[in-house]
Amino acid sequence: MTEIRHIVFDIGKVLVHYDPDIPFSRLIPDATERKWFFDNVCTSAWNLEQDRGRTWEEAESLLIAEYPDHAENIRNFRRHWHEMAPHAYEDSVALLEGLIDDGHDVTLLTNWASDTFREARARFPFLEKPRGVTVSGDIGLIKPDRAIYDHHVASFGLDPAASLFIDDSQKNVDGARVAGWQSVLFTDAGTLKADLERFGIAA
Known part of the structure; x- marks a missing residue:
């Protein structure tokens, strides 16, 4: 097994709660009615296009x-997004910060809309700690x-084979493996600690 020199965290549902x-x-x-709204109107696929860079104005x-x-609830999706990400996972953040303190190279790779991520960064200062x-x-x-x-590899000078990616989505974990990375599926901080070990x- 190639020695891991780079650790890359997803953010949503790994470090920050999202619902x-x-x-x-x-x-x-x-x-x-709420399930119908999410299945047919403000769907995951619709929201993913904002993660890809589409403006909220166009999306709405x-x-x-x-x-x-x-119309009102469509606008409410962006209007109330901060309630959807109410808090960080303290145990996951402690792992992240411990890895950084121990000298590991840690970066973040997230599907997130540009404007809401800027707001999240202001709310969650630990997001400034990785490289x-x-x-x-x-x-x-x-x-x-x-x-x-x-793109992430090129931006941060990573060796894919020596990079470990942590994400809560199996599709994203599989995508990292296709790109030549090591990767693990996040379920909780205790399992992640065992995966790192x-x-x-050491975590």
């Missing part, structure tokens, strides 16, 4: 034209497309 149901359980109290306009009766971050919305690329992994990294 659109938090504000929308209040905005659309009926669970069936497209949906409002198709679902005018839901750098690739934000999908800034470069017009998203995981699990190979191009974003290659399996790669010879």
Whole structure:
């Protein structure tokens, strides 16, 4: 096994909690109606295009034209996004900071819209501690497309085979492997600690 020299963290659901149901359980109290809204209107695929760099103005306009009766809640998705990311996972952040303090090369690679990431960075100061971050919305690329992994490698001078990627999405973990990285699926900080130790990294 190649020695790991670079550790790359995803952010959402690895370091920062994310759940659109938090504000929308209040905005659309009926669970069936809320599920329909997320399955048909503000879908994951729609939101991913903002992660790719589409502006919220364009995203909202497209949906409002198709679902005018839901205009207010379409706008509420961006309006209340900060409630969707209410807190960091303290145990995951402690692992991240411990790795940095021990001298490991740590960077971040996230699917995140540019404007909301800037707000997240202000709210979660630990995001400034790694050597750098690739934000999908800034470069017009998203995981699990190979191009974003290659871009991150080029930006930070990484050796893919010596890079360990940590993400909560199996598709993104698989995408990293296709790009020649080592990668693990994040479920919780305890499992991640064991995974790091399996790669010879004390955490």
